[in-house]
Amino acid sequence: MTFEELVPHLLNGLSIGLLFALIALGFTLIVGVMEVINLAHGSLFALGAYLALAVYGYLEVSEFGFPTRSQYATALIVAPLGVAAVGMGIELGLRRTYGKDPLYGLLFTFGAALVLEEAIRQRWGPTERLLRAPADVSGFIELGDIFYFKYRIFASAFAVVLILLLWVLIEKTQLGAIIKAGAHDSEMVRALGINLPVLRMFVFGLGTALAGIAGIIMAPIWGVRPHMGVDAVIPAFLIVTIGGIGSFWGSVISGIMVGLTVGMVSAYATEWSILSIYILLIVVIFFRQRGLFGKASGLDK
Amino acid sequence: MTSLRSYSNDFTKMVFVFAFLATVPLWISSVGLYDYIAIEIIIWCIYAMGYNLALGYTGLPSFGHGAFFGIGAYAMAMYQVHEGGTSLWVGLLLSILAGAGAGGLSALFMSHRRGIYFALMTIAFGQVFWFVAIKKREYTNGEDGLLNLERLPVDFGIFSLDVSSNQSMYFLGLAFFMLVVLGLWTLIHSPFGYIIQSLKQNETRTWFLGYNVHLFKWISFTLSTAISGLAGGLFALTQRSAFPDVMSLHWSGIIVMMTIVGGGLVSFWGPVLGVMFYFIMRDFLGTYTSTWILWFGVSFMAVILFEPHGIAGLWMKISQRIFKMSPGHRLLPPERTLVPTPEPSNELV
Numbered sequence: 001m002t003f004e005e006l007v008p009h010l011l012n013g014l015s016i017g018l019l020f021a022l023i024a025l026g027f028t029l030i031v032g033v034m035e036v037i038n039l040a041h042g043s044l045f046a047l048g049a050y051l052a053l054a055v056y057g058y059l060e061v062s063e064f065g066f067p068t069r070s071q072y073a074t075a076l077i078v079a080p081l082g083v084a085a086v087g088m089g090i091e092l093g094l095r096r097t098y099g100k101d102p103l104y105g106l107l108f109t110f111g112a113a114l115v116l117e118e119a120i121r122q123r124w125g126p127t128e129r130l131l132r133a134p135a136d137v138s139g140f141i142e143l144g145d146i147f148y149f150k151y152r153i154f155a156s157a158f159a160v161v162l163i164l165l166l167w168v169l170i171e172k173t174q175l176g177a178i179i180k181a182g183a184h185d186s187e188m189v190r191a192l193g194i195n196l197p198v199l200r201m202f203v204f205g206l207g208t209a210l211a212g213i214a215g216i217i218m219a220p221i222w223g224v225r226p227h228m229g230v231d232a233v234i235p236a237f238l239i240v241t242i243g244g245i246g247s248f249w250g251s252v253i254s255g256i257m258v259g260l261t262v263g264m265v266s267a268y269a270t271e272w273s274i275l276s277i278y279i280l281l282i283v284v285i286f287f288r289q290r291g292l293f294g295k296a297s298g299l300d301k
Numbered sequence: 302m303t304s305l306r307s308y309s310n311d312f313t314k315m316v317f318v319f320a321f322l323a324t325v326p327l328w329i330s331s332v333g334l335y336d337y338i339a340i341e342i343i344i345w346c347i348y349a350m351g352y353n354l355a356l357g358y359t360g361l362p363s364f365g366h367g368a369f370f371g372i373g374a375y376a377m378a379m380y381q382v383h384e385g386g387t388s389l390w391v392g393l394l395l396s397i398l399a400g401a402g403a404g405g406l407s408a409l410f411m412s413h414r415r416g417i418y419f420a421l422m423t424i425a426f427g428q429v430f431w432f433v434a435i436k437k438r439e440y441t442n443g444e445d446g447l448l449n450l451e452r453l454p455v456d457f458g459i460f461s462l463d464v465s466s467n468q469s470m471y472f473l474g475l476a477f478f479m480l481v482v483l484g485l486w487t488l489i490h491s492p493f494g495y496i497i498q499s500l501k502q503n504e505t506r507t508w509f510l511g512y513n514v515h516l517f518k519w520i521s522f523t524l525s526t527a528i529s530g531l532a533g534g535l536f537a538l539t540q541r542s543a544f545p546d547v548m549s550l551h552w553s554g555i556i557v558m559m560t561i562v563g564g565g566l567v568s569f570w571g572p573v574l575g576v577m578f579y580f581i582m583r584d585f586l587g588t589y590t591s592t593w594i595l596w597f598g599v600s601f602m603a604v605i606l607f608e609p610h611g612i613a614g615l616w617m618k619i620s621q622r623i624f625k626m627s628p629g630h631r632l633l634p635p636e637r638t639l640v641p642t643p644e645p646s647n648e649l650v
Contacts, residue, residue: 282422
């Protein structure tokens, strides 16, 4: 296979990897502050796409037409807010599990995932739906000798911008400092007079909203189906684990790494591309207990 | 804890459970359920009891056990379809060995891991096996699965029993269930059983007592997957087919839910209660609403929030209140001891 033929596969991998990294970051944010493995993250990702569909329906975007830019922007803002609201609802229930074994949080969110997926199936049906992006970012673009999907470039750029914004939020603002402190020592944060329950709820909302946004961005690539949550969340978990739970750049780097691996494998053996992530995980965890960049806990370690 | 209660109490309970289960075919149709559900329950009971050896007794939260159940089913199916095998014993032996082989191989990678990392590794391994089962079409026939299996006769040399009827299949399942329960009961009350329970409570301390905890985790996990394999083999016989669905994350999660809802964390019989609850709820609710899995999920969430020790835990609380147990007789362990804490904490000092 020549290099020109390989490039689209690598670009595909890169764009998917960046979106996975976005899901993984929301996930890792939640793990960092609440030490909860949110198994419902994937269902919230799917919910994001479905809520965007609902917004489209409300704005009267026809099923096969392209939305206008403002319609798309509306969906991109309203749907993640809806997802965040659902996420905060889950957090309300989760409060009872704080301070207990982390497995309880994991099991609770597993139940939530099952409920959400079934609710989506009941509300929107099991068939695959279509969620389009505006015409400006659809079609092809010429990159040297090859034609490539405009949308995937847009999706990658969008993901990069969001990742950078998130980094600025966590590293450069006072709120970020509080979030990091909450991840490091929640009791001390509370002692300093910060409303910890509100902080936790905000972080949970933020993390799940990221999943929702990723769902909307991913939808034109994957199509919207109830099962998309599981399809996305498992790679995202693997990315978090490979990168090291609680590590910001670990998630980003391993997201890109996983994306490129999947892209490369799919160039040669499409069927087995997903499997390559698991193999990568098993190899990494076998040698490094906490993943590539994982340290005890905390967001930036 | 189960192990702290008197043996005779446990033994009476076991006889009672076996006797109760043996009468199930006599009355099940008169309460509005059908024969087939009884077989499903008994086979999933075997599976859940095996699973609880890992989760409840060793504190290994596995989210990939469906894979080993499915591998057991495939072993039976491939033995019949590809090898033309006709011996029940060989088929079931292959199921057990396949389950144990796959489980033992995965546990080689996982026995050094704890808590959440262990759980994520089990998801990864479960998905790998599930994926291979779907993609290796020449052996597994992909998503359609291997169909048209025979319910092989139970051959004892001098005579053989036919299990093509659902009732006789139920008794075959019950026989294996009794064997598994007796085996597990003996195991849990053996020195090995106490070591795995202590490493569930605190892995580091058990290590300091001189036990190779990784080896014990490996053995416990592999035994648990062997039982899952056996259940899978019986499952393939029952529905005369083997397909990848049961290996998915969804079904691996269902077995965790059954075990926890029933109270496997605090009770030897918890998994049995959970399996019955699941199947009976599926049947009753399923007739009224197509969204029963949603309600099962909601009730599972409620169990986690309000009664993490499940049905068995609830029963213990009630009976404690009714029978006024002596204050020293604490039935329930504190909630924190579900899995070992991931970090060796300063309580070691």
